[in-house]
Amino acid sequence: MAARSLDMTLKDARKLLRVAAHASPAEVRRAFREAAKQAHPDRAGGDAERFRRVVAAYHLLQDAPVARDPFFQPPAPAAPRLGVLAIGPKLALHGGAVEHRLADGRTIRINLPAGLRSGDAVRAGDAELAVQVQGDGDMLVRGDDLWMTVKVAPRMLAEGGRLAVETPLGRRIVWVTKKAGERGLVRLVGQGLPARGRHAQGHLFVRLAPKTAGETQSAARTLLRRFAAAWAA
Incomplete structure (x- = not known):
């Protein structure tokens, strides 16, 4: 009744309490308490007429529907747990x-x-x-690419040369340049994961790690045993 006697619109009421059209009831109550405290006639700077208008605005907004926030984005539906x-x-x-x-x-x-x-x-x-x-210790996957490590003789890294590499796609012959030896990395184009759907064809990256002295001697002994076995046959 008081709101009607003061001929107040919803827009006027919101402006007086400084609330938006989509303000929640709790926000309207907080705004009313603050405005009422500032306008109360017993307070320095207060005004009885302004206080009545604040009360009228609050009563009017209590019955007003809450407008939807134009910037409100409803939460996305929960994705099924996989x-x-x-x-x-x-x-x-x-x-x-x-x-x-x-x-x-x-x-x-x-x-x-x-x-x-x-x-x-x-x-x-x-x-x-x-x-x-997941990587298996011998190989790992990064995006579309496969990565593996091969132990080579230090001389191969320093001088380059021909290297046979056992890959998941079979044996591949790799020519190691001096630059590749310095970097310790060779790329085999198109030897990674195959193209599928939105995924592009991947590559195989071979990291060249130097053999230790013990590993080099062991490899030499293995080759000697193979040679001896072949000669005896």
Whole structure:
């Protein structure tokens, strides 16, 4: 009644209490208490007429619908929780069958395609699993690329030369330049994970690590034994 007698609109009431159209009831109450405290006639600088208008504005806004905040973004629906399927680099490269134990205790067999990356999802019966590619000690995966380490003689790093490397795709002959030897890294183009979906064809990076003196002698003895065996045959 007081609000109508003062001929106040919702816009006037919000302006007086300094609240937005989408202000919550709690925000309106806080604004009213602050405005009432400032306008109370018993307070220095207060005014009885302004106090009445503050009270009228509060009563009017109590019954007013709350407008929707134009900048409010509703939370995204929760994504379904996926189980995790951990695989090694070779399985990511070639694909193949793998067994996986589900949360309900069931063990299922999944045929995986070649070229899976971490973050890909695969369907297993009525379950969806997030792929996680993990290194196996001999090899690791970085994005689309495979990385492996090969021990070579220090002379190879210093002078370069022809190197046979056993890769997941079979034996590859690599020509190590002096620059590659200095860097300790050789790239085999297109020898990484295969292209799949949005993923590009990857490469194989071979890190060249120098053999220790003991490893070099052991390799020499192995070659000598092979030569002796072949000669005796």
